Amino acid sequence: MLALLYAIISERILFLSLEYLTYELSFSLFRLCYCRCSPLIDNRSLISMDDLPDEVVWDILGRIKKTVDKNSVSLTCKRVHKLDNEQRKSIRVGCGLDPANEALATLCNRFRNLEKVEISYSGWMSRLGKQLDDQGLCILSSSCPYLKDLNLSYCTFITDAGLSRLASCSHLSALKLNFTPRISGCGILSLVVGCKNLRLLHLIRCLNVSSMEWLEYLGKLETIEDLCIKNCRVIGEGDLIKLGPSWLKLKRLQFEVDANYRYMKVYDRLAVDQWQKQWIPCDNMLELNLVNSIISPGRGLACVLGKCKNLEKIHLDMCVGVRDCDIIRMARKSSNLRSISLRVPSDFSLPLLMNNPIRLTDESLKAVAETCSHLESVRLSFSDGEFPSFSSFTLHGILSLIQRCPIKELALDHVYSFNDVGMEALCSAEYLRILELTRCQEITDEGLQLVAQFPKLCILKLSKCLGVTDDGLRPLVGSHKLELLAVDDCPQISERGVHGAAKLVTFKQDLSWMY
Template identity: 40%
Template structure:
């Protein structure tokens, strides 16, 4: 091995990609050890890293050409040893002369002084700070001043970063091409407008606020559906280079903030809006007029309140068919559409805002290749028939689409371009519909999840690759469990609930029957009903998963969901901090609090005691 030419050894090492294989290879001979060390361009270290200065210096000497370093302490506990501190980061920054990409994850021992050491890395191009609890705006400003070549910056869960002097400096420098800010409580979306001229070169931008407990509920604020944030050029900056834009969990009223970016993008190719409040059709219309190159759009929408007339308001999603028509007319290169509607009920299709007519205009006007629909209550079998004639559709994913039945699957099976199909929680589709898929042509992949009327036997052989799951198992997610008691005999005789009659209690959906099951807390661990694992608890952060799990489990097992009369009461209960408060609210609304009932009873007794005939009053008059 020692006699092999160095060029040949180098080529052999380049063919090996797994880190474990490279580590084993370096132990074979001194030549391989040296050559592999020189070739290694990236390492990822964490709890096993020795933080002594000598060890870190030796590590940098072992890999002198490191260009990418990731230091990850996720899952770290004090028993794992010391973390990399400011002194250790100084060793890395001073010894790794070729370092261009650095990621610091869960590094709780590094503060502003340590981050300031990165000013020695004149070649640093990309910096990612993930859950850095000790770093503030001061340390970030040091990086902005010292790392003049910085072009990509990611800030995720950095709670102490507040003031944005660093952002203003980077904006004046104009070197950033990629900026991602997620869950940084000290940074508001309107602060990002201080980036100024830096928007001109920015190609990728993401901003996400930390999701709050009830931010997906409609809330009390009412927005103006006609407000146009783009009619006047309030902010003097341009986003001519921006290609990827994602905004999540922000409210764009009364502070407009990043809402104006939608009307300033000219080269945008990928747009993702997730639960952005106060938007309306004018925002998408303005975007469509300037973004003819738009290729992908993802809209995750929840219920909000909008004025209509005479002081009244309606509860619906942010957009209507008008924005679909604008996209169909102006964005003729659109290839990927992802629509998710959260909290809507199949009995009230007007809550979504979109209709099947407007949706089909978009599909028929653009070369849509990938289509994802989540809780799209407007889509039925006629819509599936229209999709079957779409000449470009290759991937279709349907989630919670109750109006799609076997007839719709029969239509889509006729689309010879379709290669990948996913059905999740589509209880209107049975084995009969799935059998139609394999008759025209074989799919590349078929995913069937939590569709209670489809069996594994029916799915087999329909596609080259089949993924099938019948139970919504959450064992791996570490949820606590509840135990659902058997249905009362009277309810059992009526049969089980399916499709539209089932409801998601947390989202405010109504049911067509007042019968319900009893939901009682079980012991820690798994709750079981006839040997089956059932629903998890609702926590502060798992609403989306919890809602889907509850709905699927109750439908699969044929159980009536907990009945709460109407969505208005649901939203009242959702604002309560605990179950005791929610229960007291129900008691007060339904039968009155104990004091109220006692007071009413006393009033009735006093009225009875005072009951007497007047001189001129007869029995008939008293009755």
């Protein structure tokens, strides 16, 4: 009987969204469904919510995703309110907490089974009241025994003392800190010592994290699977050697150096020797995301690229010193690669960082094309600047990827070598669904008109392309080929020219970038 009830409720929810029904009417529907499928209840009568099994109410609440909707439903009767309190696993709070500590204590006492808590003070001003402080973290540690996932953003009043109180949260497995300037390496060390099940750690703009004992201790635990370090000024590529045995467990690494401090990074000679002597297995690495990193022969992260045999996604953004041999070695090892994104520094920026600037060439792209038969997403970009590179990736290298791999998404930015001949080649790209062209100035109307012949293309995005006009989009008007057409800041394309060229069209024109 209960299985039949679930089937009826699921069917009703598919056709009558809670978003468009009053909750009183929705629950009347649920009660009616229950009556009809229960042979023990007179179908002419209507039972109350108190008669529904807990499993049914939980199923109803589980289908409501918006917090405001859940709050509204919980007010319909005391029983639903009680069951919602027991079921609620996550909350997201911020500037509305006032007074902060007292309000958080009330929420924790109401929702006793919280597993995920996000506290964000983005946009906070002093007139909004005092922020959550160390006492607030003490409340979390004592009132949320099942806490697994904690996200703190712009919590500027929290110090190491407060973070150390979280060490008693034995179930904590994920911690994200975004701009918590009073936190230092000591606070993070005290936390990782206490939380031995930590699998995810994200540190973003934590400016005072200097000591690296926490990184070494984390490496010895061998539990970390997802590590993100972005714009933490003192943490450099060389420090990652301290992860030691945890490199074997790591599935996702995101490392970004603050661009304003990149030139100040120097390698410790001892750290270089450690990288060269220690064999670092990265068998479980699935995603590698590096921004503004220095990757030099035999140093730091260059040792990692060729040891990720299960890598599925790689993103290298303004990484200085990457060589063809690094990408070739990575491609030969990572045959399961599905996404590659390369943003290459311009020719004129490289000498500032290295005496012998090294560029990636078509050899890298050919190696990827030959060995990565599952590649679906390709993003190639050259850094913004007055002198973009003309001699790195050529049309021949790009076409080798298109011809050999099942590319579904192709994004090119500042790639001057891609022209109408390249657009013609895309007519045979049978898997291509998404095409993004940014500052590809060699493409003309003749090449753009070929889009109508692309077999499966459904999304086209054009940005800052000077050589295309309304004429290039004319074959698409009324064709119903594209699901989405987005045109941004293309000076020769008008709003009238994009009308009717796709089911959904977005148009923006701000030409300040030209001046």
